[in-house]
Amino acid sequence: MDPKYCSGVVFSNTQVYENIYEMKVGENFKGQPGQFYMLRAWNREPFLSRPISISNIENGTIIFLYEIKGKGTELFSKLRSGDSIELLGPLGTGFPLGIEGNVGIVAGGIGIAPMVYLCHKLSTKVDFYAGFREKSFYMDKIEKNVENIYISTDSGLEGHSGFITEIFQPEKYSSVYTCGPLPMMRIVLDMCRKANVSAYISMERRMACGIGACLGCSILTTSGMRKVCKDGPVFKGEEIVFND
């Protein structure tokens, strides 16, 4: 599917949890789980658009789940129904879908965003591991499409008290998908490598063009320089070269 640059109309934009918002934009949007859109809801400032994953697509209405981090996401949070927003996408290479056997998903915080759509689209048995800082959010949107949900919080207020990687059992799965903070994903990859389970990781890099032209998001992989925005954001775990 070729990406398009177009305007969409905000249908709704609601606070899901403290700094987390869900925005629905219409209409007629397409894309695969793990793909993303470059969004902008302003003219010149901030200069660049912001990459946000497809969190779901329902009858052409696209759903974004995002966390306020800085200027751009702050501006997104101020959009009201009826406002227009510029979208460039769908972009990148998402999660492989035609996989056999049980799937384990490990997400941290806002890393659950692309996983909602992924669960929706996977036809195998899925267990979902999600780590949060304070409390969980948005899990009701995931429940219906998975077997088991395991939750951890740093605060201990909900589920396992500690890191999600402490309760994740890679050996139960034939494939593992992960999205979240890099330190968490590195542990997940390590665990999967030891358990000999194939893992897919959704990488994050600062982006300028989002389409593979500027090389701003290039990373070194075992198969040479690859662009997170085009060849990724999803990569096979063993491809990633961590240089430190």
Add this chain to the structure above:
Amino acid sequence: MDPKYCSGVVFSNTQVYENIYEMKVGENFKGQPGQFYMLRAWNREPFLSRPISISNIENGTIIFLYEIKGKGTELFSKLRSGDSIELLGPLGTGFPLGIEGNVGIVAGGIGIAPMVYLCHKLSTKVDFYAGFREKSFYMDKIEKNVENIYISTDSGLEGHSGFITEIFQPEKYSSVYTCGPLPMMRIVLDMCRKANVSAYISMERRMACGIGACLGCSILTTSGMRKVCKDGPVFKGEEIVFND
């Protein structure tokens, strides 16, 4: 009255005529006819705030009448009730009010904006001359406070067909106030000088600080360099030096 920098809440923002909007902002604002506020309803872009005259003040609610010219006024026009806007003011030196005898006001286009409040505050007999391109707007807000209204349009669709200066009779007044396009104001000043009538002119210059610190709006007057934002925008007609 010292100026303040503060946030206001947009009560309403409605289209009055094609490119002309009226915005009401609360609350507790002060100022004199001919004074203005520097407004901004954005973060960093455009960089500078925009000077807009006080068009009226009703119980602390300030009314701005503005025309969409470019980026800034375009952004103003998108504000909705409940939005907030930054205001710096009241700024500058307005029209003298304690004047005796009949007053003539000559306004062109959006130049009527400050005159609404002026008419409201003047206690002498006022005749209002207003020139427009296509058709008049907002004159209902002026009607009640003046004796006679004379209208001209370039289009000929309303009132005198041609320039307002063609029907303006300076000799009928002891003082004349003018605001509008510079060519119009120059003719008005010329006519007043010949008729020996004292004239007050509201000048427009690009502004950066709006408070007299940057000297971006300085103009040469018969009494030396003066700042439009602080010493003006209203000047005695004979003070202005036109250097061409």
Add this chain to the structure above:
Amino acid sequence: MTSVEICGVEFKNPVIAASGTFGFGREYEKFYSLSKLGGICTKGITLHERHGNSGTRIHETTGGLLNSIGLENPGVDVFIEEELPHMEKYDTVIIANVGGSTIEEYIMAVEKLNKTNIPMFELNISCPNVKQGGMAFGIKSDVAFKVVSEVKKVSKKPLVVKLSPNAENIVDMAYRCCEAGADGLSLVNTFSGMAIDIYGKKPVFENTIAGLSGPCIKPIALRMVYEVCSAVDIPVIGIGGIMDYKDAIEFIMSGAYGVQIGSGNFVKPDICLDIISGIEKFMKDEGIKSLKEIRGIIRRKS
């Protein structure tokens, strides 16, 4: 109406995609027909493949961005074999942007490109000059003179030299490049800038210094283009923060034959089309038949 000849090469319009912001075109062909463009400058090509810099490569600033890509590219051979045949399908002028860290590298890359049908080269002299301790070729006019004259000797295509705004004296730099045989000049490349991660207490970029582009630099770029156009007789291509037709017209009125659009492509992938149609409309509205009528017009008056 909008067509323009630059160093003997015919461009259907003055709008050229800038090097490093447009890849080799592939990514943008999904958004519009690239045959509508005046030209495309390739990503900077070096003799050998380069991986570019590690660490952060992009950092947003007010009105633009800092980049530290570090000339990641597949090398001239792979470019000629794998990218060029595809690019040549577009009915537009392909300009090969050539980088290097030594004069020999430039020369060898140009010799290989000589054998292709590419009609024009753009010599990027902003790359760090390895032999001179990393200071770019584009800072000192004498160093630039040397590299330009050497490359000119071997180049079989019109040679446009792309100037760095970090040059000590942009006018002198332009003069010396002319003297060295440049057929045209393009400017500006990115400005040396930097940013600090105040929580990490270290520079954002591993190289500390990165290149600034975008509308933030436009007023400075325009001034430099104006000064250079006033000083030299060869065609100049204006670059720096062009975001709409008005910006493009400003550069042309300062004396530029063509313009390049860089960072703007990131904001709207088909921004070049908007600029082309904007220029056409401006010319129609103002009764301008050829860009020659307004090229450098602000100089003629003063």
Add this chain to the structure above:
Amino acid sequence: MTSVEICGVEFKNPVIAASGTFGFGREYEKFYSLSKLGGICTKGITLHERHGNSGTRIHETTGGLLNSIGLENPGVDVFIEEELPHMEKYDTVIIANVGGSTIEEYIMAVEKLNKTNIPMFELNISCPNVKQGGMAFGIKSDVAFKVVSEVKKVSKKPLVVKLSPNAENIVDMAYRCCEAGADGLSLVNTFSGMAIDIYGKKPVFENTIAGLSGPCIKPIALRMVYEVCSAVDIPVIGIGGIMDYKDAIEFIMSGAYGVQIGSGNFVKPDICLDIISGIEKFMKDEGIKSLKEIRGIIRRKS
């Protein structure tokens, strides 16, 4: 906690209002107590009164503005008589910013200012140098050396030289000003830039070229401050596009002792207060007791 000594003068905090954006303070005292500021640089003062430039003086650009005020000021005598007594009521460091078109003019203005209680002078060498055909003193290091050494001879107060980012080589410029006896350096002044009125087909400014300031220039200004701080041992004051405490901290981490806030004052008249309290909060959060701990910290690491 935030206090800092610059050239022997004690500032209660590193935040100084930049010359030309703050008048002589009067306009801003309506918004907050100016005694809260680290210091105030006066509008550029020249020996004689100046009317400044005619025509457009302000033009907005992306992330900043071009200005062509042309040093409008009442002249040093009127300043000393009418403005200074009022300024001295504020409990803050007053820095007299001195401009001139000839060395003699600078010297005569400084001699008059010597007799006041002003604790520090800032020498603006970006003014067009009348004797050298209008090219600013601040472009060529040798010309700057001359004016700085002559002024230093007569100056009875610490002399901070304000560098122009248009200098051919900012590091060499800094060196030479040190050699000439500068007690401190401040940078940057505005960048030469321009804009064109495409409908009028003429430059927006009567002088064609104007000075660019604002957040758009910050990455370049920061880089220059970093380079200069790495090269000289005298105190440096960082200027250019500072809009919040984060920007200020970036300059300090690059090595600056103090910072000046210029165009930011136009956006929010009490922006300096926000920056001061932001710095205090940052220091508290990060457990920093004195700015010395972080001054130039990014250099110490690499």
